[in-house]
Amino acid sequence: MPLTPLDIHNKEFGRRLRGYDEDEVNEFLDQVIKDYEALIRENKELQNQVLNLQEKLNHFANIEETLSKTIIVAQEAADEVKNNSKKEAQLIVKEAEKNADRIINEALSKSRKVALEVEELKKQASIYRARFKTLVEAQLDLLSNEGWDSLEGEAPRRREALEQD
Template sequence: MPLTPLDIHNKEFGRRLRGYDEDEVNEFLDQIIKDYEALIRENKELQNQLGAHQDKLGHFANIEETLSKTIIVAQEAADELKNNAKKEAQLIVKEAEKNADRIVNDALVKSRKVAMEAEELKKQASIYRARFRALIESQLELLNQDGWDALESHESRVRELE
């Protein structure tokens, strides 16, 4: 067990004939007691400071651990968001491709339909033209027949008679 200031104060030395000066020894012991008490106070103060610093260190270690966990959770959340965004983007692209295919197919169907209608109109126009030509040719043929000349001369005679 360590020596206390009270132990020093209560220490009694045996007396001898030619011993040390008692007042000098007592003064020296008093000085030792003061210094020893100061050292003990300083030691307690340093131990208190050490305890406070260890508490702060523990607190900061907890904060560090919490921050590390938070960073890990944030990183995981960011990774999850990134993966979800990629999946959503892929779904959007697939949906857009489906819509594009549907639009292209619809356009092809309409294009074919319009082409068929145009072809049908060309055929009908060709048929109409051929019929109209046949009609005109038959009418020209009628006009070129001899009966018209006779009719014309008959009309001219009727006019002359009038």
């Protein structure tokens, strides 16, 4: 068990002949008691400081651990958001490609229909032109035919005949 200031104060030394000066010894013991008490107080203060610092260290260690966990969770969340964004972007690109393919196919289909209609109209125009040309040629042939001359002379005769009746 450690020595206390009270133990030092109560310590009695045996007497011998030619011993030490009792007042000097008592003064020295008083000084030792004061210094020892100061050391004990300082030791207790340092122990309290050590405890406080240990508590703070534990507190900061907990904060550090919490921050580390938080950083890991945040990194995982960021990675998850990044992966989800990539997946969503891929889905958007696939959807856009599907729409583009559909639009292209519809446009090709419409252009084929228009091309067929144009060809049909060209055929119809060609047929119409041929028929019209034939009709015009027939009319020209009819006009250039000598039968018109006889019709011209016959028309006044018919009028005269009608007038006489």
